[in-house]
Amino acid sequence: MARFIIRSLVSTFITLIIVSVALFLLLEVGSGDITVKILGVFSTPEQRASYRNQLGLDDPVYLRYIDWLIGNEWRAERQVGFDLVTAPNPQTGEDTWWADVDGQLIRWSLEEGELMKLVRQEDGSTVASLADAVWTTDEGGQESFWGVDDKNNAVKWVRGEGAEVWVLTKAGLRKEGDGPQDYIPLRKGLIRGDAGKSLQYGRPVSVTLWPRVRNTLVLAGVAFLVVMPLALIFGIIAGINEGKPIDRFISVTSLGATATPEFVTGIFLILIFGIWLQWLPAVAIFTSADAIFENPALLALPVLTLTAVELGYVIRMTRASMVEVMGSPYIRTAILKGMPYWRVVARHAVRNALMAPITIIMLHVNWLIGGVVVVETIFGYPGLGKYIFDAAIFGDVNAVEAAAMLTVIIAVLTRILGDLAYTFLNPRIRYA
């Protein structure tokens, strides 16, 4: 068993690497010039070039992948010459980057040709003063300095040649003189828990992702709680009445539910409950972050839609498994020896019949994620699915990668859990 788990974990790790590389390459090929999407179609080529440089997109793709995976402060440290460390921003709690110069956390900025140094105080504020003469001269006689700027980049300033850079602010692009010539956006890398900054929102991915994950977990969790008992009951009823009208009815209905795409089910439910009967809200508009807890009615239609699709699938699995078990010799023996019918069903049949559906449900999570994307898009529900959809359409590499890693981990973990559950339920199976 231990060997099985270790092998699964190694395989999961390889899977994650393959998926992340594939995604990185696809988005690299596909998203085109991402700066057009961020800055808008009316931005000038200079503005785009400047912004590309600020995002570090001029680096080759393999370097950016390594940055994304294991971080890049080791690369920047070689240039800066000091240890680069993170300290939390007192307002947001998000990590900010500083150079550790003899125990002082320092950033620099270039103002009117003079290099200023910003020393971080205990409370998170900074004190500015003129920086010491730190310019290094290269062979060409150019004086330059690598330091950390106030936007978490390792940057290269050249003395007397403050570049004109375009800075994206809330009010739009602003041109600034005295800018750096080269940027390395500092990051810790995914394996150290930093998923990078979302290109779409300009905030760290982790900050924007978790509320969405929570919303989706609530949606999927409630749907799961509704689906499971109903599916098992209907599946068992259909299974023990194989061929009778009630079985035909349940089978045909569940086939219809499975074969109807989520968006069709969702729209019909909106039509019936949202428009004709006006019982339930037709869209899930979040007026606050905790809207689903304040007004659970918002959840009703999304959950119902997910349920309709999943229910049919699980019913069909349970029914098939139940039919198979009911035809087996040991059930016949139990009935022939005079055991009450309901006891045969409850004690002997159901236990064995539930094995297949339980493991299949575990394998089904992947598919559920696809359903969640559609359901969240229909109802405007701010969850993980809509996050992935928006990020993929935008070409937001960091966000897509983080969300995809999460879904892959969920899919793989549930698969391993399914395998383990199967060994528990069916002692005849052993994993070497």
Next chain:
Amino acid sequence: MAVAQPTAGAVPSQAPSRWAKMWKSLSIIFESRIATVGMVLVLFWVILGLISLVWTPYPPNASEFTQNLPPNTTNWLGTDHLGRDILSRLMVGTQVILLKTRLPWGGLVFPIGVAIWGVIGSVLVGAFLGLNAGYRGGWWDQVTMQFLDALIAFPVIVLYLVVIAALGQGDLVVILAITVTGAPGVARLVRSLALDIKTRDYIRAAETRGESPWYVMFVEILPNARGPLIVDSMLRVGYAIFAIGTLGFLGIGLPPPDPDWGNMVNEARKNIFSNQWAVVWPSVAIASLVIGLNLFADGLREELTRYQK
């Protein structure tokens, strides 16, 4: 059947003719009521699509009528938000799924639709990978399965979104997306079948004759795995139509000008308060075609496995 009559002549007819054989394998469909119902549903759409190649009630893309009309005698299924006849658009909508693929070069059109090419692609790729993994075993198996595990763990919808975001909208891109997402499942199925079939005596015989591994895989194993593979492909065509509908609904499916069912639903849902019919018809179309394929595959599987028990 009249066509089943072998032509009288020099050929001695000890073996049943080709037509008779085909009829025999087709007649299995009619043994099962479920499969027959499924086939009728599928044929209904295929025939409607074939008719639409030569005739539709009105031009599918022309705004000729008042907008958002309910069903009436002129427009049997009503009109959409641009005043286009929904029946014509529904009929033409079958073409891109089942009957034709539009190539990006010079408006060329290729026969057989996107959903079916996608499944053919995933069966070809999946069979190749699965046969190699199952028959050769060892490293082939390890590496292939690891690769397929990665693909299976990949959330399908993310794969679709990213592939389409990367390569742009187009019929060929959708085919590629369906191929990539379908191939792992086919490969797993073929691998398990190959593992079973390769223990048979006729494989041993072929190996002893000195046949190459490729011959054994594609001539000896693959034809013997065709039963489950065909049933699986039927189901996959259903999934593919499902996926195309979903992509169309999300607005990133098959490109215009040809109407796409999923996209029709997506556009009509914006006017759902004033006109419910425009949403209902394409939804029913997708659901009925997918249900038809599901029933067909289920019935076929039941008939095929009946004698194996």
